Amino acid sequence: MKNFGFLLMLISGLLPAQNFTKQDSLKGSDTSLRNFWDVKKYEISVEPHFEEKSVSGTNKIIFEITKDITNPTFQIDLQQPMNYKIINSEEKWWSSRRDGDFIFIETKKNYKKGETHSFTIQFFGNPTIAKNAPWDGGWVFTKDKNNNPWISVAQEGIGASVWLPTKDIWSDEPDHGIVMKIITPKDLVGVGNGRLISQISENDKNIYTWEIKNPINNYSIIPNVGKYVNFKDSYKGEKGKLDLDYWVLDYNLEKAKKQFTQVKPMLKALEHWFGPYPFYEDSYKLVESPYLGMEHQSSVAYGNRFENGYLGRDLSGTGVGLNWDFIIIHESGHEWFANNITAKDQADMWIHESFTNYSETLFVEDYMDKISAEKYVKGIRKNIQNDRPIIGNYGVRNEGSSDMYYKGANMIHTIRQVINNDEKFRQILRGLGKDFYHQTVSTKQVEDYISKKSGIDFSTVFTQYLRITKIPTLEYSQKGNILKYRFTNTIENLKLPLRINGNQKISPKNTWQTIKLRSADPVLLDENYYIYYKKEN
Secondary structure: OEEEEEEHHHHOOOOOOOOOOOHHHHOOOOOOOOEEEOOOEEEEEEEEEEOOOOEEEEEEEEEEEOOOOOOOEEEOOOOOOOEEEEEEOOHHHEEEEEEEEEEEEEEOOOEEEOOEEEEEEEEEOOOEOOEEEEOEEEEEEOOOOOOOOEEEEEOOOOOHHHOOOOOOOOOOOOOOOEEEEEEOOOOOOEOOOEEEEEEEEEOOOOEEEEEEEEOOHHHOOEEEEEEEEEEEEEEEEEOOOEEEEEEHHHHHHHHHHHHHHHHHHHHHHHHHHHHHOOOOOOOEEEOOOOOOOOOOOOOEEOOOOOOOEOOEEOOOOOOHHHHHHHHHOOOHHOOOOOOEEEOOOHHHHHHHHHHHHHHHHHHHHOHHHHHHHHHHHHHHHHHHHOOOOOOOOOOOOOOOOOOOOOHHHHHHHHHHHHOOOOOHHHHHHHHHHHHOOEEOOOOOHHHHHHHHHHHHOHHHHHHHOEEEEEEOEEEEEEEEOEEEEEEEEEOOOOOOOEEEOOOOEOOOOOOEEEEEOOOOOOOOOOOOOOOEEEOOO
């Protein structure tokens, strides 16, 4: 049963009960309408229309049949109020109908495993407009300070089907990438993912064709239109020469040239910790966006006003975060976790955000020093809410608590302390990127991998931090050189060993234990573990 694990968590009280609909299941589950075909490539043409706030174009969905099947129905996602028309030539073999945000293509044909087919779907209409991009997703039609049209879309939560007819589920990425033509007015520029492979002018329009050769998650497929200018650079990385491509509004060129010098230190740090940048074939790109930022694969959206911090603020409250540009570091970190390694289900979005949030700490460690890095990761704890579990509900496009950012990073930092070997920890991170290269994964796969490679069973640690909201509390008292201690606020049999006094190890349980310290000096507790300490009289 696909959702058995979810039901167990619900019954045991680890997840709150929520009401989900059939539409939610169609959006979030690998149903019988999806599980027999695998997307190989998208060939997209898109033209945004500024005055009408509309979008039109086509998408050729090339797919492979994964099992023998007779007269199947294909589900294509396209959210209302967008309209569509299927323009394939083999009309005698199929008919289509629409139900809400879904197109159902009903066929009268036998399909054999291994066959390759395609649907070409024309789309047109007025898509959902973002109320507060990137958090409240949709299209953005605005103007730059010189009154030029500036257009983009933010769609991680809402899905690419907000405009594009697609198989809109995280577990199926187009294995052979995409080609995207962006059609713009003559005086504007269209910027997409990957590399620019052609630029032509026809009548009063420009056509920019971009290509991605690697698999790409749907929500990363983004056309940008604006008064862009371009400058380039390169970085000598672990896999050779990496092309750096920057697209910003014309009046921000000099600011960008100064601020984007942070890209190379970022690449140096994250390649050290995570392994080679995952998309050398498609280049690395920053594109100025009309919203704060997003991790669009090989086309990172940048809107941080060319200043350090998070819109000039330090999210850790320690001052450390004012030494670097949050959006360059964080959103680029997603190239490794979200774009290279992608969660199969939105409920496991912590895989994206927890590791990427911790990439900030790792960057600081390389860019500044370890003391500053530890100061930063402990500082961001003030943003943790412990409101609900980090893992959401499976099969219904439901993400968990926003604690997947700060709490998730501190969980990883805690695991690092338990491993107590930074080189081993680094190799585990790099191993994730290598062994799950360009794959979609589940929480269980990541949990099992870290436990296996570290030689430590972290299963109860993951459950403690990802599936409930209580934070372990070490209660303790000291008399002379005798320390008395126990865990409270934990799941049963939490296995989270701690170090005290620098290198003395204890393994707290839910019952009182004692240990003889080497001296009667007050016990030194390590604040790098994300636990609470409570001294008893």
